[in-house]
Amino acid sequence: MTRALLPGSDLFPQPLEQPLHPRSQATPLDYTVHLKGVTKVYPQTKFGLVDVNLRLKQGSFLFVTGPSGAGKTTLMKLVYGAERPDHGEVLVAGTNVGVLRGNRLSHLRRQLGVVFQDYKLIPRWTITENIAFVLKSQGIPRDEIERRLRPTLKLVGLQKRADCFPSQLSGGEQQRASIARAIVGSPKLLLADEPTGNLDQENALQVLSILKKLNNLGITVVITTHDMHLIQVAQAPVARIYNGRLHMVNADKTA
């Protein structure tokens, strides 16, 4: 059954005050992502996020939507430590991301995967090389890299494209390659920022199906999107950023 996200239902959003698992007795360490009263306003534009609270347990799946410029990418950047909050705390698996620097930030980033709208594959490297680089940079031995590559490529359906360069792949295939790169290090958290923004509907649904599959394997998945069709098909919780604040659209639906 397709979840009905009624047109206009997001005009009356509920504040996201409850965890997605409201009846659980979770401790802070139980949350993969925990934003506590996070405010981030860019001084140049005066835009940003205000007092954002969000708790996601391991294995959650969440869409974050909202108009262009609402702050979806900013939210993702705060979680992977590319921006720091002005106020509040961003915790990933209990670690306060906003205070990490240098090696400790790199270490945290290795534990999460990030997927971008424009794929960000290195054009002069093959798909295999793009994916393997993540593991090489962690000092993982070559035979272990080989061992991990095959199932990862299979999971995204790119076994036969392993030796192609990004320019030889379709947009959908490039995005699947970028998902493979994001998950090859076995992250517990996958952040996908507008992952289907450049794709047609068929490819978008294929990407969604892979992200759902990863979620079924226990990975916490957060996706920002404008794509209402994708949200309707996915039957997953949705949060909306509006006027800098994060609201649940379908708070009754838990991951």
Ligand SMILES: Nc1ncnc2c1ncn2[C@@H]1O[C@H](COP(=O)(O)OP(=O)(O)OP(=O)(O)O)[C@@H](O)[C@H]1O
């Ligand atoms: N580095 C920055 N410096 C100043 N302002 C910024 C910066 N990054 C983002 N902003 C502003 O903050 C607001 C939120 O931007 P953000 O990219 O998070 O929005 P978004 O919801 O992801 O938008 P879109 O859907 O168009 O990608 C925007 O008004 C943007 O102009």
